[in-house]
Amino acid sequence: MNYRHVALGIGILSLGASLLAIISPGLIAVTLDQVLITVVGGIVILQALRVILGRWREDRDEAVTPDPELPISTSPPGEELKDELERFLGTKRLYFPRARLRTGLREAAVTVLAQYGSYSTAEAEEAVEAGTWTDDIYAAACIGGEQAPTPPLRVRVQNAFREESPFERGVRHTVDAIAAAAGVASPSNEDATKKPRTQEDRRTESSVETSRKRSTGRTDDTSNRHEPKDALRRATHSTGHWTGVSVVALVSIGVGILVEQPAVLLAGTVGIGYAAYARSSALPPGSVSLSRTLSNERPEPGEEVEVTVTITNDSEQALADLRLVDGVPESLAVTDSSPRIGTALRAGESRSYTYAVTTRRGVHTFGPATLIARDLTSAKEQERRLSTETTLTCIPSLRAITEPIPLRAQATQQVGHIETATSGDGVEFYATREYRPGDPMSRIDWNRRARTGELTTVEFRNERSASVVIVVDTREEAYLSPEPYAEHALDRAVDAAGRLFVTLADSGDTVGIAALGDSSCWLAPGSGVDHRDTARELLATHPAFSPVPRKTRSVVVRHRNRLRKRLSAGTQVIVLTPLCDEFGSQFARRLDERGYPVTVISLDPTASQTTAQRFAQVARRLRLTTLRSNGIPVIDWEWDDSITATLARFNERWSR
Structure with missing residues (x-):
């Protein structure tokens, strides 16, 4: 049953009866005794209470504007401690969370002590069982x-009254003790006093992030590129802004009837008039168009670009309340002014505003702008998406690294920069031998000829070029950074890949590029100016290297197997991966087992603010150690260092 229709029918009948009673008093005779008046007043009061309860249960239904001012946020590895411990649990089936944590930490402690301490595996297990492996009594x-x-007992009683539970304290101390045994630097005092995240903290963070994703008009996929220029996002609906006026009006009428005071009753009818006006007001039919211009469509990284947005009222009626938020790409940060505006437009009027974004590598497509239009009373509103194609493309220049790139010994037969144990073309002295007819005049040792009269020929160390493929880990797991809203590990890895590419190409090597992730990307090893231009554009514009994680995921294993099949025999492989999960290290080991000389460059995006993050540092250190123990060179790239400084430190250490 539709109660609104019933109420409307009763109201119409009552109004008709009242008019008849006024026009012809004798036609309808109504005797209003005190009981009837009380009943009518009570019904009106009950209706007011019903409206109040409805308002209490439901919030105002007003649109929430997106927040496009900040770029996408990334986090450090170590979201959940239980996930980091999975590799140590193996096939063990433990259903109680605390038992899983204890067992995982126990296995991790044994692994670290056997790897970095003076223990065998059996001795490490005995030390952990006896508690002699650490001086920390809690661990x-x-x-x-x-x-x-x-x-x-005294300490345990004191700890029972603290906010941190005894179990949480034990886990935190255990992780710190394991990190110390692995040689991982301890956190600062400020970080050490931070309590591990509780379930409530995780729910709050998840709610905030979900709300941000739901409200934002920014997007990194192509789902909105085919929308019409003016798409209705939400039809005209009531905001509930005037619900309070209805309550006041009903209460005034009810009280006026009960106390038989015409003045109070009249005040209620005035409120009913306001409420009726709010309910009858409709959003004027209007068409709003949007245009957007950029001060520079192909800037350099770090350059500030001004974005000018113009909104026009194409209808014949005034629009009293317009709120517009531009669809700034998720990968860009607003650095000046604001991408939002509130205005009113007369028929045919336009309004422009300007804000600035700081550019970064990649192709950045602006999403639809979110328009919220309200009527004069703010009782009704409508949400629309206004689209106009705008793309900002940032292709950085490739800069060489001043340090040599440490490659493995295997190489091709072409002249290049890798030293071999044979003589041939090169610049470094290798040996002298007896002169043979046909030797070039430039190779004769004329100084020795002048001293001894003997003819000898100088030989130089043979240098061969390498065929190198630079593989960048582009999986979602590579979008990591120690702090939110900072440049993430994939961005820095792509920049390093470009610098490695041009440095190796300048040395005479043939260089290619590949992506290890959800999207397949392959540039076969080559050389020449055109090849460099292709690599430069590929690193900046290919979807695999997007600054924003892809929302559509595919099977990474399929792309990994396809990549292995594309590698030619003897190809050198440089893998850029943060090594914050098992996938990157397994990929490097399997390539090495198949005879491809592999070098790993790993940027460290870890943090130490929570227990799980500190344990993630330990797990990453173990992966580095495992690769090195298998004979794979690993260059540990600290977050605050440049790739040039990292290679210089690595070359200096290995030249000793």
Whole structure:
């Protein structure tokens, strides 16, 4: 049953009866006794209470504007400690969360002690069981056996009244002790006092992030590129802004009837008039168009670009309340002014505003702008998406690295920069031999001829070129950074790949580029100016190297296998990966097992602010150690260092 229709029918009948009673008093005779008046007043009061309860249960239904001022946020590895411990649990089936944490930490402690300490695996297990592996009594008690030391009773009683639970404290101390055993730097005092994230913290963060994603008009996919220029996002609806006026009007009428005061009753009818006006007001039919211009469509990285947005009222009626938020790409940060505006437009009027964004590598497509239009009373609103194609393309120049690139010994037969143990074309002295007819005059050692009269020929160390493929880990797991809204690891890896490419190409090597991720990308090794231009554009514009994680995912293993098949025998492979999960290290090991000389350059995006993040540092250190123990060179790239400084430090260490 539609109660609104019933109420409307009763109201119409009552109004008709009232008019008849006024026109012809004798036609309808109504005797209003005190009981009837009280009943009518009570019904009106009850209706007011119903409206109040409805307002209490439901918030105002007003549109929420997106927040495009900040670029997409990335986080450091170590979201959940239980996920980081999975590699140590193996096939063990433990259903209780605390038991899984303790067992995982125990296995991690044994692994670290056997790898970095003076323990065998059996000795490490005994030390953990007895609690002698660390001086931290909380860590020893957390994962030790019955014989492990425990904190004194007085300390346990004091800890029971603290915000951090005894179990959380034990886990935190255990992770710190494992990190110390692995040689990972301890956190600062400020970080060390931070409590591990609780379930409530995670729910809050998830809610905030979900709300941000739901409200933002920014996008990195192509789903909105085919929308019409003016798409209705949400039809005209009531905001509930005038619900309070209805309550006041009903209460005034009810009280006026009960106390038989015409003045109070009249005040209520005035409120009813306002409420009726708010309910009857409709959003004027109007067509709004949008245009957007850029001060520079192909800027350099870090350059500030001004964005000018113009909104026009193409209808014949005035629009009293317009709120526009531009669709700034997720990868760009607004650095000056604001991408939002609130205005009113007369028929045919336009309004422009300007804001600035700081550019970064990539192709950045602006999304639809979000328009919220309201009527004069703010009782009704409508949400629309206004689209206009605008693309900003930023292709950085490729700059060489001043340090030599450490490649493995295997090489091709072409002249290049890799030293071999044979003589031939080159610039470095290798040996002298007896002169043979046909030797070039430039190779004769004339100084020795002048001293001894003997003819000898100088030989130089043979240098061969390498065929190199630079593989960048572009999976979603590579979008990491120690701090939110900072440049993430993939951005820095792509920049390093470009610099490695041009440096190797300048040395005479043939160089290619590949992506290890959800999107397939392959540039076969080559040389020449055109090849460099292709590599430069590919690193800047290919979807695999997007500054924003892709929302559509595919099977990474399929792309990985296809990449392995494309590699020619003897091809050198440089893998750029943060090594924050097992996939990158497994890929490097399997390539090395198949005979491809692999070098890993790993940027460290870890942080130490939470227990899980500190354990992620330990897990990453173990992956580096495992690769090195398999004979694979690993260059550990610290976050605050440049790629040039990192290679200089690596070359200096290995030249000793």
